[in-house]
Amino acid sequence: MGTHTFNKGTSLVFLVLFASLHSSLPLASASSEEANAILKWKSSLQNKSQSVLSSWTLLPHNATNSKPRTGPCTWFGISCNAHGSVARMNLSVSGISGTLDEFPFMSLPNLTHVDFCINNLSGVIPPQISYLSKLVYLDFSTNQFFGTIPPEIGLLQHLEILHLAKNHFNGSFPQEIGHLKSLKELDMYTNNLEGRVVDGREIMVQFAKYGPNAEQM
Numbered sequence: 001m002g003t004h005t006f007n008k009g010t011s012l013v014f015l016v017l018f019a020s021l022h023s024s025l026p027l028a029s030a031s032s033e034e035a036n037a038i039l040k041w042k043s044s045l046q047n048k049s050q051s052v053l054s055s056w057t058l059l060p061h062n063a064t065n066s067k068p069r070t071g072p073c074t075w076f077g078i079s080c081n082a083h084g085s086v087a088r089m090n091l092s093v094s095g096i097s098g099t100l101d102e103f104p105f106m107s108l109p110n111l112t113h114v115d116f117c118i119n120n121l122s123g124v125i126p127p128q129i130s131y132l133s134k135l136v137y138l139d140f141s142t143n144q145f146f147g148t149i150p151p152e153i154g155l156l157q158h159l160e161i162l163h164l165a166k167n168h169f170n171g172s173f174p175q176e177i178g179h180l181k182s183l184k185e186l187d188m189y190t191n192n193l194e195g196r197v198v199d200g201r202e203i204m205v206q207f208a209k210y211g212p213n214a215e216q217m
């Protein structure tokens with residue numbers, strides 16, 4: 001306990017020192033944890049995708065000059081909120097191949113918009129998606145995702161837009177998603193989902209209209 005408190009104090013002092021030494025770069029330190037987490041995911045992607053994401057680097061553009069290191073806020077497809085924390089990731093139509101297995105859900109709590117539509121992402125959507133608790137916009141449509149849609153998406157209370165169309169999801173549609181109060185738009189068509197959405201409200205019209213089971217509904 002004592003040691004823990006001491007360590008916290010020490011890192012606070014360090015942070016304050018760091019912040020004052022680098023007062024012109026307040027955002028660089030704020031997002032370094034996010035940056036490292038995003039880079040870990042980048043390294044899990046296929047080589048070709050990594051070259052698409054060549055701006056995702058902490059190396060200075062030129063090691064011999066004294067320009068500040070780049071942070072995620074300036075990276076391709078990424079934008080930050082006023083606090084310098086990653087808020088949006090838009091990799092739509094970027095030819096990205098890989099999975100979400102290494103995606104840093106826990107390290108990006110301020111993400112509000114994730115647009116990965118029209119890529120070559122595969123694998124399952126990990127249940128850890130629920131850590132993105134501020135998510136408003138989620139578009140994974142037109143990829144190669146498979147498996148069941150995790151009911152944990154139903155924990156994303158602020159979700160307004162959910163596009164999962166044109167993948168290979170199977171199993172039943174999680175009823176939890178039907179209970180999301182803010183959801184305005186839901187696209188699920190062209191998957192292998194079975195069953196029907198219970199508690200269908202207006203938002204479910206799209207599912208009914210374009211869903212694989214439209215005839216039965």
Ligand SMILES: *[C@@H]1O[C@H](CO)[C@@H](O)[C@H](O)[C@H]1NC(C)=O
Nearest residue numbers: 043044045046047048049050
């Ligand atoms: C990716 O590139 C590295 C070297 O840059 C190589 O060793 C590795 O085999 C490549 N991986 C694939 C899947 O092509």
Ligand SMILES: *[C@@H]1O[C@H](CO)[C@@H](O)[C@H](O)[C@H]1NC(C)=O
Nearest residue numbers: 059060061062063064065066
């Ligand atoms: C960095 O910039 C200097 C001069 O501006 C140049 O001579 C050098 O080749 C550059 N290094 C890299 C790695 O681009």
Ligand SMILES: *[C@@H]1O[C@H](CO)[C@@H](O)[C@H](O)[C@H]1NC(C)=O
Nearest residue numbers: 030083085086107108109110
């Ligand atoms: C998320 O944003 C809040 C401010 O809204 C900030 O205090 C917090 O440090 C941010 N989280 C991360 C991981 O950057």
Ligand SMILES: *[C@@H]1O[C@H](CO)[C@@H](O)[C@H](O)[C@H]1NC(C)=O
Nearest residue numbers: 090091092113114115137139
């Ligand atoms: C992502 O970028 C594309 C292309 O610029 C744009 O059409 C789309 O609206 C963006 N998505 C979000 C969630 O802003």
Ligand SMILES: *[C@@H]1O[C@H](CO)[C@@H](O)[C@H](O)[C@H]1NC(C)=O
Nearest residue numbers: 095096097098120121122144
């Ligand atoms: C799509 O990803 C798969 C691996 O999941 C890979 O084998 C394939 O080459 C990728 N296709 C393209 C067009 O990049």
Ligand SMILES: *[C@@H]1O[C@H](CO)[C@@H](O)[C@H](O)[C@H]1NC(C)=O
Nearest residue numbers: 146147148168169170171172
């Ligand atoms: C989903 O498809 C996989 C094969 O791709 C299969 O193993 C699994 O049993 C299917 N799950 C359901 C619920 O249909």
